[in-house]
Amino acid sequence: MSQQSRPKKTYDAARTKEIILDAAEEIFAELGFSAARIDAIAQASGYNKSLIYQYFQDKLGLYTEVVKRADQLGDRMLAEMTGELMIDEALTEDANKFRLFLETIIRGSYEFLLGHPRFLKIYAWEAAESWKTWNQIAYRPDDITVFYELAKKAKSNGLLRADLDPYFFPILLMYNVLFSIQSFSRFKGAPDVAVQAADSAQWVVHAREQVVKFIVSGVMEPSLL
Incomplete structure (x- = not known):
């Protein structure tokens, strides 16, 4: 076959980038950035x-x-789960709506991280290294800002505890979920039967609901629970 008649090799740049990002995510999760x-x-x-x-x-x-892709994937998942709640004008005024919103995003975050264990490992590496690499990247996930603004409005309407600083609201939400999941496997060898079944679907739901109750009870005004 002549050189002129030989078919040209084509590249799918988007697909190639995804394959590279998948590989990078795996390596960063296993070894950390450094x-x-x-x-x-x-x-x-x-x-x-x-x-x-x-x-x-x-x-x-x-x-x-890698961080940007993970953040955007998580945002899409939460948007699908919360639906109209996130843009409901009464969200930070109605205790029932706000509680439902909290329960939904906590459950959603929990399931998302369980389904993406590499993200858990990357966050663990970052925490171990005081987030030094995270703070260098150009892409800045805006979760903190969004939830901080929600918390300020909710507190002004009496939905959050009077002694809770709204700045810590998104931190308590995100990292109680994150580090609870990371810690569960540590207790698999405990004598409790439920803990021994830590890989079962029933245990996963039970653990998730414990986290939901803990966070909601910790941030909302007790009289509204």
């Missing part, structure tokens, strides 16, 4: 380093895109 190497990510993805640099500039740029 120990991860572009060579390993290239080998895991099946693409060469030059293509990775072409798409993402450097390791921090690649890490940024």
